[in-house]
Amino acid sequence: MRLADAMRGRGALGGVASRIGLSGRLLLLTILFVLLAEILIYVPGAANFRRTWLSDRVAAAQVAALVLDAAPQQRVSDDLARRLLTGVGARAIALKAGGTRRLIAVEEVPSEVGEVVDLREAGWIELAIGAWNSLLHPQTEPMRVVGHGKDGVDFVEIVIDPRPLREALIAFSGRILLTSLVISGITGLLVFLALQVSIVRPVRRLARNIAAFADDPEDASRMVAPSWRNDEIGLAETALARMETALAGELRQKRRLADLGLSVSKINHELRNLLTTAQLLGDRLEGTADPAVQRVAPRLLATLGRAIRYCEATLAYGRVAERVPERRLVPLRPILADALDLAGLVPGAAVRVDDRTPEGLMVDADADQLSRVVINLVRNAVQALGLAGTACGADSLVTIEAFREGGTVTILVADNGPGVPERVRAHLFAPFRSANRAGGTGLGLTIAAELVRLHGGSLSLDETSLGARFRIVLPDRTA
Numbered sequence: 001m002r003l004a005d006a007m008r009g010r011g012a013l014g015g016v017a018s019r020i021g022l023s024g025r026l027l028l029l030t031i032l033f034v035l036l037a038e039i040l041i042y043v044p045g046a047a048n049f050r051r052t053w054l055s056d057r058v059a060a061a062q063v064a065a066l067v068l069d070a071a072p073q074q075r076v077s078d079d080l081a082r083r084l085l086t087g088v089g090a091r092a093i094a095l096k097a098g099g100t101r102r103l104i105a106v107e108e109v110p111s112e113v114g115e116v117v118d119l120r121e122a123g124w125i126e127l128a129i130g131a132w133n134s135l136l137h138p139q140t141e142p143m144r145v146v147g148h149g150k151d152g153v154d155f156v157e158i159v160i161d162p163r164p165l166r167e168a169l170i171a172f173s174g175r176i177l178l179t180s181l182v183i184s185g186i187t188g189l190l191v192f193l194a195l196q197v198s199i200v201r202p203v204r205r206l207a208r209n210i211a212a213f214a215d216d217p218e219d220a221s222r223m224v225a226p227s228w229r230n231d232e233i234g235l236a237e238t239a240l241a242r243m244e245t246a247l248a249g250e251l252r253q254k255r256r257l258a259d260l261g262l263s264v265s266k267i268n269h270e271l272r273n274l275l276t277t278a279q280l281l282g283d284r285l286e287g288t289a290d291p292a293v294q295r296v297a298p299r300l301l302a303t304l305g306r307a308i309r310y311c312e313a314t315l316a317y318g319r320v321a322e323r324v325p326e327r328r329l330v331p332l333r334p335i336l337a338d339a340l341d342l343a344g345l346v347p348g349a350a351v352r353v354d355d356r357t358p359e360g361l362m363v364d365a366d367a368d369q370l371s372r373v374v375i376n377l378v379r380n381a382v383q384a385l386g387l388a389g390t391a392c393g394a395d396s397l398v399t400i401e402a403f404r405e406g407g408t409v410t411i412l413v414a415d416n417g418p419g420v421p422e423r424v425r426a427h428l429f430a431p432f433r434s435a436n437r438a439g440g441t442g443l444g445l446t447i448a449a450e451l452v453r454l455h456g457g458s459l460s461l462d463e464t465s466l467g468a469r470f471r472i473v474l475p476d477r478t479a
Helices: 002-070 078-088 124-136 162-215 232-286 291-319 333-344 367-388 444-454
Strands: 090-097 100-105 115-118 143-148 153-160 328-331 351-355 362-365 396-405 408-415 458-461 468-475
Touching: 002 090, 002 124, 002 143, 002 153, 002 162, 115 124, 124 162, 153 162, 162 232, 328 333, 333 351, 333 367, 351 367, 362 367, 362 408, 362 468, 367 396, 367 408, 367 444, 367 468, 444 458, 444 468
Parallel strands: 115 143, 351 396
Antiparallel strands: 090 100, 090 153, 143 153, 328 362, 396 408, 408 468, 458 468
């Protein structure tokens, strides 16, 4: 229940943020940061204002005391003294000069005060705390303030009412607050406009372009046009333009290849029917007694057979999606049995297939699919040896070896033939490009590699000095 409430609350906050927008959030953050800066400025400013206000009262008190000292016989009326003290805002003034301390008061001096401020020793932190207390914790008791004297006066001490100081601090804070709001508003507006022009609008343009391009990636008019900017936004526009151009080209090429593949499939289907009919007619020609026909018919039938197989392989590759392997732990040697029968695949060629896998070796695989992979590799090796022979003049030999290392089974299919030419190695497992003999479709190794990948393994060609050796690596399934 709490999780659901939290998710609803998070969704509501996300909805509010999306309605405000990026520019609105930038404006709010700018105002917030400016206000934070003003607060950091206000604290020392309030402390300095309090010091200045109290210092002014101390200086005025010293002037009042000098006026009283200048009176004949240092005697003034109580009314004049009261007016002088009222003008200073003090209840009593005391100053020390020449080792003599003098007190001026027309009222009874209070025995206790709420706060004592010594401007001669007060630091910035103490003044800031005092200003904070004056604002938030007003006092009714008088305040005693001590400051430096001038013109031979050691120090001046006054007793004042703290309420005028609090009122002055409130007025100062109001002015600071109003100034901060005005500065924050103006700064936020200027930053908002600057960000709107330099960042928000270009980002919105990129977002609109991405959305429009996603609707129809092959439409060249929907690709972004990079601007003159050379900053991060300009780099993003340039990178996006390159990506969209490359992606649109790839999509157009894939669409054309798909259309071409569909056409080729249809052509192959019809062509296979025609070739099958031609093959049937060729079979009849074999029974003709004409010597010329007898010489041509086998070659014709062989050519038609290769053409039919090529059509069938092309159709199978374009139509079939290999199923997910049904893997289980099975013995390897029975899977390889069908591959051993391929030794007589090429008439007139003495090729031997030797199974050297150890008895009892278990492999975690789909037996049918693994058999297809090995048969394909052995067939290629037998046909290569039947056509080109061996490279060293020895008997033609295809070997199948296997071993287990930890949770992996490795199967090696090797021959002592001429090997795989360098021009074929680069595209060995690419469809229609790896055929190395007449009549080959170039799909056998592609399908074999796909079947091995479905098992989570790999099919590769080893670097060997003699012949060709293919390596099948099949890992066991993880628990």
